[in-house]
Amino acid sequence: MRIxxxxxxxxxxxxxxxxCGxxxxxxxxxxxxxAELPANIVFDPDPPTRHPWVVAR
Known part of the structure; x- marks a missing residue:
């Protein structure tokens, strides 16, 4: 899925x-x-050590 x-x-x-001030x-x-993004098992082994997020305005 795209961002x-x-x-x-x-x-x-x-x-x-x-x-913002x-x-x-x-x-x-x-x-x-x-939103928290799904783990990418290609770059992060199971169990994932990182939890990527995206923030949009």
């Missing part, structure tokens, strides 16, 4: 609106979602 497909299929309840024209507010 853009994973983000597009994120449920509405997974998104969070968070501020103040900008020149007011607060910079964005919608964010995070």
């Amino acid at each position: 853009d497909q994973l983000v597009d299929e994120a449920p509405a309840g997974a998104w969070r609106r968070l501020s 103040n900008g020149a024209q007011g607060p910079r507010v964005y919608d964010w979602v995070a």
Whole structure:
């Protein structure tokens, strides 16, 4: 699965609106979602030692 497909299929309840701080024209507010990616057994043996995540805005 491609990353853009994973983000597009994120449920509405997974998104969070968070501020990134103040900008020149007011607060910079964005919608964010995070998802844990499946383990890649080619690069990480069983059991996986890493747990990759993707964060999208």
